[in-house]
Amino acid sequence: MWNRRKRSQSDQSDEVIFPLKIDELKNLLVETFVNSSSLNFTKYKINNKNVAVFFIDYQVEGAKLGPFLEPLLEFDSDKEFTYQTLLNGLPLSTGSTSNTLKDIQKKLISGEAFIYIEKEKQAISYPLTIKETRSPGKAETESLVLGPKIAFTESILKNMNIIRWQINSTDLVFEEFTVGKQAPREVRIAYMKSVANEDDVNTIRQRIKELDVDQIEGTIVLKQYLEDSQTNLFPQFDETELPDRFAYNVTRGKIGVLVDGSPTSFIAPATLFSFLESTEDLYMRWQAGSFLRILRFLAMFFSILVTPTYVAAATYQYAIIPSQLLVSIGQSRAAVPFPPIFEALLLEFLLELLREAGARLPTKVGQTMGIVGGIVIGQAAVEAGLTSNILIIVVAMSALSSFTTPSYLFGTTIRLIRFPLIILAGFLGLAGIVFGVSFLLIHLLRLTSLGRPYLVPIYPLRLADFNKVFFRTPFSYESKRAKSYRPKDLIRFNKKDAKQKRDIDE
Incomplete structure (x- = not known):
């Protein structure tokens, strides 16, 4: 009985609710939100039309409300008051329209403010989100002596910016997903389009899309949902809070995953030996890096x-x-x-x-x-x-x-x-x-x-990948990516050109 009622409410939230009177819309929103006191709903009279502006107080940045409301309240009475003139008049990013209750709810809790003209068939919204984030700091769980000290933050946009700064290439792809029914979170997968194995990308993409949960608490929780075996003691994806380690693995053909609100990322696929590697090995001479890895x-x-x-x-x-x-x-x-x-x-x-x-x-x-x-x-x-x-x-x-x-x-x-x-x-x-x-x-x-x-390159045996797992060789000898992950593009650079040395006068 309860499941049937819940399913019925869900179906109604996907239906078009407009056109409505302003008072009808207000009553519908008050009934929808449990804590309706945080819903700011204001009615205006503009050019003989009733207009409603509504948003959630604590989700909207106060400094953005002025530029949002000022053109609306000072609208030229000589112009026809329509959504199109309103879109052209507001000095904000392009707005979006909604006509279902589910879409309105989703945008309200994500920090968007709505404008609705009475008896119209849609409402227009603008993102005025306020997000409390911290500046990038030092990694807490991964200590380094050499190499960049910057770590991921809880803001997925800042993390993407750091990665884009590390990988300055048009080949880098960020795919966006939303995970969680009750508390949705933004998830991004990052990979190099011309390098990453297409089967791996499709597999992790499918697992994220098919994930049916109320919410995910962070990256490590999502990682456990997506692993091949959730009951296994060994971690099957490599987690990191270091952008340089993330970028290093992505450029080698692996797939990185970011979750909004989490300062940690994870990388797939991984092997037993991936957890014993450190980007610090790259910043040392190859002899010292090999010694530390062994x-x-x-x-x-x-x-x-x-x-x-x-x-x-x-x-x-x-x-x-x-x-x-x-x-x-x-x-x-x-x-x-x-x-x-x-x-x-x-x-x-x-x-x-x-x-x-x-x-x-x-x-x-x-x-x-x-x-x-x-x-x-x-x-x-x-x-x-x-x-x-x-x-x-x-x-x-x-x-x-x-x-x-x-x-x-x-x-x-x-x-x-x-x-x-x-x-x-x-x-x-x-x-x-x-x-x-x-x-x-x-x-x-x-x-x-x-x-x-999980034990590649030992099983199945890949002797050519030993210098990428158990020890390091000079960079001029690492012209190929690891065969174990089957990248699209195996060649990183021309080995002959890398070994050839020229003086300035040649």
């Missing part, structure tokens, strides 16, 4: 495996531990009454508590909490016999390794993976770690991002 890969494996390996070795596989180190571990654990699995889970849990507390507290207090809290709690745990010194070192090294990941969401995924591996190591030893890693690898082999394999 370091992040090693840190990822170290962060996942070092604590489970300690638990397995201290519980079952004593033979793999050198004899001198085994004596130290035995002396360190002599006063600890708990098995290694409980000891490791306790320390990992305390570390996550400290991390979360430091993130939620004010910046200066959070930094102090993380440093002092870690030292005090760690020392107290050792003295109380709850854990050993060696395990504190192991857990600290594992935590430091997870911090090297440029993507915050991917770093969180790595930390979560450690817990089931520690449990498997505590019950099955090294065999449990092998089982867990094998299950994880099979899972990653089946995972896709926008239909593309």
Whole structure:
């Protein structure tokens, strides 16, 4: 019954409501808006015609109301009062017309002011929107030593302007969508028309169009709706708040997505290795950039495996531990009454508590909490016999390794993976770690991002793309885009011309 009534109201809102008398229009709008006190509805008499001006107070910028109302109130009585003369007389951008209740509602809540001449078949509206935005600042979740420090803001128009400034090309395309029925938001996808794979563009375009939700809270929420698997632990699209990283990926053939009101964007498709790349690698010499990229890969494996390996070795596989180190571990654990699995889970849990507390507290207090809290709690745990010194070192090294990941969401995924591996190591030893890693690898082999394999260029094997993923080469050797994403235009520049050097007198 309720669904039938709701559907009936929706059908009526799509019907043409004009022509109406001014009082009838006012009553209809008052009934439509729950909080009708914010609806400013004023009636005027111009050239013997009743005219209504209506808008929502807090959505309209006061400075724009004067130029909007002045030509209307001072209209020349010698001219015929029509919509066309009104459009020509208002010193504003071109107005638009509406004749359905649904269209009027949508424009009112987006900050447009309406003019309606009694008994006409349409109303005219002008955008007088007021939007509170901040100036671009530094990125909060992605820290850089080299490269641009500017970050996205909550204004999608400012973000598009920054991207257009970064990619000064007519080939750059911004496609506009509206997502959300109750609280619609503007969504833009950005791609290079002559480079991006058409199938990828069509796929993400179709997923956005078919998304049927009341509202989206931001870019990260939209990303989860559009991913290939919403139940998967691994993020399948790469998020960023850095315009230069966004522009870098778009020019390489990927698709970027922006959401109005969100200072974060995401890039599709992505691979497991995309989350370990940083634009900072580009601003260093290729040797240093390659070293840092390889370091992040090693840190990822170290962060996942070092604590489970300690638990397995201290519980079952004593033979793999050198004899001198085994004596130290035995002396360190002599006063600890708990098995290694409980000891490791306790320390990992305390570390996550400290991390979360430091993130939620004010910046200066959070930094102090993380440093002092870690030292005090760690020392107290050792003295109380709850854990050993060696395990504190192991857990600290594992935590430091997870911090090297440029993507915050991917770093969180790595930390979560450690817990089931520690449990498997505590019950099955090294065999449990092998089982867990094998299950994880099979899972990653089946995972896709926008239909593309998640482990490319390892699976399927693309040797030509290794220098774009695992290490860096001099720019003169990177004349081709990555084959893994199947771009329309594979060639970036002529390799022979790039290597050829000429003196000024040649």
